[in-house]
Amino acid sequence: MSDQPAPAPTPDDQRYMALALSLGRRGLGNAWPNPAVGAVIVKDGVIVGRGWTQPGGRPHAEVEALKRAKKAAHGATLYVTLEPCSHTGKSPPCADAIIKAGIKRVVSALEDPNPEVAGQGHEKLRAKGIAVEVGLSADEARRAHAGHITRLQQARPFVTLKLALSQDDKIGLAGRKPVQLTGEIARERVFQMRAQHDAILVGIGTVLSDNPHLTCRLPGLMERSPVRVVLDARLRVPLSVSVVSTVNDTPTWVFTSHKAAPIAEEILQHKGCKVFRVDDHNGELDLNAVLKVLAEQGITRLMVEGGATVAASFVDADLVDEAVLLRADKIIGADGVAALEGMALGKLTGKMTSRGVETLGADRLEVFERA
Numbered sequence: 535m536s537d538q539p540a541p542a543p544t545p546d547d548q549r550y551m552a553l554a555l556s557l558g559r560r561g562l563g564n565a566w567p568n569p570a571v572g573a574v575i576v577k578d579g580v581i582v583g584r585g586w587t588q589p590g591g592r593p594h595a596e597v598e599a600l601k602r603a604k605k606a607a608h609g610a611t612l613y614v615t616l617e618p619c620s621h622t623g624k625s626p627p628c629a630d631a632i633i634k635a636g637i638k639r640v641v642s643a644l645e646d647p648n649p650e651v652a653g654q655g656h657e658k659l660r661a662k663g664i665a666v667e668v669g670l671s672a673d674e675a676r677r678a679h680a681g682h683i684t685r686l687q688q689a690r691p692f693v694t695l696k697l698a699l700s701q702d703d704k705i706g707l708a709g710r711k712p713v714q715l716t717g718e719i720a721r722e723r724v725f726q727m728r729a730q731h732d733a734i735l736v737g738i739g740t741v742l743s744d745n746p747h748l749t750c751r752l753p754g755l756m757e758r759s760p761v762r763v764v765l766d767a768r769l770r771v772p773l774s775v776s777v778v779s780t781v782n783d784t785p786t787w788v789f790t791s792h793k794a795a796p797i798a799e800e801i802l803q804h805k806g807c808k809v810f811r812v813d814d815h816n817g818e819l820d821l822n823a824v825l826k827v828l829a830e831q832g833i834t835r836l837m838v839e840g841g842a843t844v845a846a847s848f849v850d851a852d853l854v855d856e857a858v859l860l861r862a863d864k865i866i867g868a869d870g871v872a873a874l875e876g877m878a879l880g881k882l883t884g885k886m887t888s889r890g891v892e893t894l895g896a897d898r899l900e901v902f903e904r905a
Contacts, residue, residue: 542622543641543670544577546576547613547641547670548670548671550574550575550576550611550613550641551583551613551641551671552616552669552671553572553574553584553613553616554572554573554574554613554615554642554643555615555674555675555678556572556574556822557572557573557574557584557585557586557595558571558572558586558587558595558615559584559676559730559824560569560572560586561587561588561589561595562586562678562729562730562731562835563728563729563730563731563732563835564589564758564873565587565588565589565590565591565668565835566681566732566824566832566833566834566835567591567685567832567833568587568590568591568592568594568663568681568682569587569616569679569681569834570586570587570592570679570791571586571587571595571596571612571614571615571616571679572585572587572595572615572706572771573585573595573596573598573599573600573612573613573614573615574599574611574612574613574614574790575587575588575599575600575603575607575610575611575612575613575637576611576613577606577607577609577610577611579586580596580829582602582603582605582606582610582833583599583600583601583602583604583606583610583786584598584602585597585598585599585600585601585602585868585899586598589695590626591623593837594618594628594783595614595615596612596614596618596631596632597628598610598630600631600632600635600847601730601763604714607636607637608635608636608637609636609637609638609664610620610636610637610638610639611633611637611638611639611640611641612637612639612640612641613641613670614630614640614641614642614643615642615643615644615646615671615675615678615679615785616642616643616646616675616682617644617645617651617653617656617668617678618632618640618642618655618656618659619646619648619650619651619655620650620651620655620657620658621650621651621654623784627658628655628897628904629655629658629659630658632657632659632660632664633659633664637663637664638664639664639665639667640656640664640665640666640667640668641667641670642656642666642667642668643668643669643670643671643672643674643675644668644669644672644675644676644679645668645849646778647682647683647686648682648686648688649686656668657713669711672686677711680692680835680855680856681732681834681835682834684832684834684855685697685829685833689826689829689843690822690825690826690829690837691732691733691823691825691828691829691833691834691835691836691852692834692836692837692855692856693719693729693838693848693853693855693856694731694835694837694838694852694854694855694857694858695837695838695848695858695882696724696727696837696838696839696848696857696858696860697785697844697845697854697857697858697859697860697873698715698716698724698860698862699715699860699861699862699873700715700718700861700862700863700864700865700866700870701861701862701863701864702865702866702867702868702870703872703873703878703879704866704867704870704871704872704873704894705841705842705870705871705872706841706842706870706871707775707781707866707870708722708867708869709872710743710761710871712743712744713866715860715862715864715898716858716860716894717861717862717879717894717895717896717897718895718896719894719895719897720860720894720897720899722752723860723894723899724860725751725752725755725863726752726755727858728748728750728758728759728760729750729758729759729760730835731760731835731836731837732760732761732832732834732835732836733760733761733762733763733787733788733828733831733833733835733836733837734748734760734761734762734763734836734837734838734839734856735763735764735765735836735837735838735839735840735844736748736762736763736764736765736839736840736841736844737764737765737768737839737840737843737844738764738765738766738768738770738771739840739841739842739843739844740840740841740844741764741766741771741775741777742770742771743746743841745776746776746777746839747776747780748760748776748784748839749780749784751859753791759784760837761784761785761786761787761833761835762777762784762785762786762787763786763787763788763789763828764777764786764788764789764792765789765819765824765840766786766788766789766790767790767793767794767817767819768790768791768793768794768817768874768895769788769790769794769795769798769799769802769809771788771802771803773801773805774874777806778802778807778813781805781807782804782806784895785808786806786807787807787808787809787810787831788802788807788808788809788810789809789811789812789819789827790811790812790819791811791812791813791814791819792808792811792812792814793814793815794811795813799811801847806823810824810827810899812824812827818847821847821848821851821853822851822853825853826901838854841843841871841875841884842871842872842873842875843875844876845873845874846852846874846875846876846877849874849877849881849882850877854882855903855904856901856902856904857883857886857901857902857903858899858900858901858902859883859899859900859901859902860879860894860897860898861897861898861899861900861901862896862897863897868869882902883902885904885905886902886903886905887902887903887904887905888900888902888905889901889902889903
């Protein structure tokens, strides 16, 4: 049986699902390889349980909410941002736990594209007499679960490209000298964005010129720093740079070509880095192969913060799902470094749709998504 269209939602339904989506976002960047789901249990107009996917993907959101609701779950309504699982993986099916708890109604935002679920969770609940409604806040849920969906359907992570730009679309000074463009409010937003991604990617050029930490340097967020991914076809990364010297605090994965020296790989591995080898074309790593490996490792959401060359390579390969442009109120001039190596910024934004502009102090943030 396929999912039937959901009845017209009430204002309360919308409010509780909005809360579930908000709770689910707490797990972004922290729940991989599982989706960051949110769940709310309501009985007689009172919220009796809340939950979100825990670090590492378990326990699931529904189980967390049921644990908090206890006996009050009997006869209640469960709002959940993704279909409850119906299969036994590393934990029992959430559908079974929902049935056992006596939930009478489930409002689910989306059917799970995972072939091991794919509607079976909803059908399992219906078979036990539970009312199931699917589709409330589906668009918001698709955005929240974009990493999970992309990994399952395209065997790669959802890719967000972040660029800090001047008013004239430059990201660096003449001679490829780095420049601090945005202010403190924008930098704090970037740290928050990093915390909501599973991994952050840069090229070896950025590592050598900027020696970035690529962490979430805000109170309470340091432990939410994503896996750091470096593209380094020839394994030139020095052991002294931050992404290597702090590997025991925050993981670093280095992608290189099959031609790179084995001894360099051994040294990096001894330091604690993971090294992956993929094909290259004229010295440029195969980005599709890189993303495939990342997906196999469980990464669902990837933030690309590389320089102009890496950014352009992702745009050229049509691998950017979302673009975040932080535009500073500064002019660099014609001799500055263009945002995208060898191409106009319109090559990126021209085939995307703007989700709106936000003011961050003296800077502006605009988010684009695939049209």
